[in-house]
Amino acid sequence: MRIDVLTLFPEIFSGYLGQSVLKKAIDRGLVQVLLHNIRDWSHDKKHHKVDDRPFGGGPGMVLMAPPVVECVEAVQAQAEPGRLVMLTPQGRRLTQPIVEELARHQRLLLLCGRYEGFDERIRLILKPDEISIGDYVLNGGEVAAMVMIDAVIRLIPGVLGDEESSCLDSFSGPERLLDYPQYTRPRCYRGYEVPAVLLSGNHQAVRRWRLQEQRRLTAQRRADLLQHGLSSEQCEHIVETPADPPSASGQ
Ligand SMILES: C[S@@+](CC[C@H](N)C(=O)[O-])C[C@H]1O[C@@H](n2cnc3c(N)ncnc32)[C@H](O)[C@@H]1O
Numbered sequence: 001m002r003i004d005v006l007t008l009f010p011e012i013f014s015g016y017l018g019q020s021v022l023k024k025a026i027d028r029g030l031v032q033v034l035l036h037n038i039r040d041w042s043h044d045k046k047h048h049k050v051d052d053r054p055f056g057g058g059p060g061m062v063l064m065a066p067p068v069v070e071c072v073e074a075v076q077a078q079a080e081p082g083r084l085v086m087l088t089p090q091g092r093r094l095t096q097p098i099v100e101e102l103a104r105h106q107r108l109l110l111l112c113g114r115y116e117g118f119d120e121r122i123r124l125i126l127k128p129d130e131i132s133i134g135d136y137v138l139n140g141g142e143v144a145a146m147v148m149i150d151a152v153i154r155l156i157p158g159v160l161g162d163e164e165s166s167c168l169d170s171f172s173g174p175e176r177l178l179d180y181p182q183y184t185r186p187r188c189y190r191g192y193e194v195p196a197v198l199l200s201g202n203h204q205a206v207r208r209w210r211l212q213e214q215r216r217l218t219a220q221r222r223a224d225l226l227q228h229g230l231s232s233e234q235c236e237h238i239v240e241t242p243a244d245p246p247s248a249s250g251q
Pocket of ligand 1: 014087088089090111112114115116117118131132134135136137138139140141142144157
């Protein structure tokens with residue numbers, strides 16, 4: 001997959017691109033991330049200005065249409081056209097199904113805003129897929145673009161090893177439930193025992209317990225995700241069923 005990031009602050013990405021899963025994916029040629037500075041398309045050759053005061057008054061500065069539109073068009077033209085995503089709090093909210101949809105593209109262009117945001121004509125001309133990473137306002141689209149890259153690349157075949165497969169994660173799988181509780185060594189810590197079923201060696205029982213826990217946790221914490229035919233009574237029953245209570249010796 002090729003990801004083009006269009007930003008006024010390409011330097012923000014260097015640490016992130018050079019670490020961990022993303023670095024390995026880049027080194028192995030599974031992902032290519034190219035950074036483009038919108039300022040290079042400024043019509044102001046002296047100060048490289050890309051923003052100006054809003055018509056009608058009001059605080060702050062607005063990203064001007066010409067450098068942004070021309071930057072996007074020039075970058076699009078460098079390869080097979082990709083899906084253009086504008087990071088904006090006014091977009092549809094990013095969810096795992098949207099991440100899955102984005103991961104199916106061979107090429108993504110991520111347009112990062114700054115200041116008070118984009119001149120409206122940028123949206124009108126480019127017709128981007130407008131996406132928000134949540135109902136809060138960031139200073140710029142760069143962190144939002146990193147969130148999107150991070151979530152998308154996990155789904156590219158070969159990026160995660162089998163042992164880190166993404167298909168069992170929260171919001172994934174057929175029911176899109178939250179993940180089940182995980183345990184590792186030691187078997188007992190401060191009085192909290194690992195549930196016996198996980199030590200039983202009975203794979204079917206483990207699978208059943210995990211699915212039960214996923215449904216219970218989801219009903220308890222994110223009932224909005226339960227959309228696969230559970231009746232409200234079933235839902236209440238799941239919420240009321242306690243998880244593994246800690247042993248009496250507690251702390
Ligand atoms: C300070 S924000 C502009 C906020 C805008 N005035 C508003 O209230 O909708 C500057 C830039 O940060 C990015 N940004 C801020 N919050 C975001 C969010 N929740 N999701 C995606 N991008 C965001 C966008 O690219 C935006 O253009």
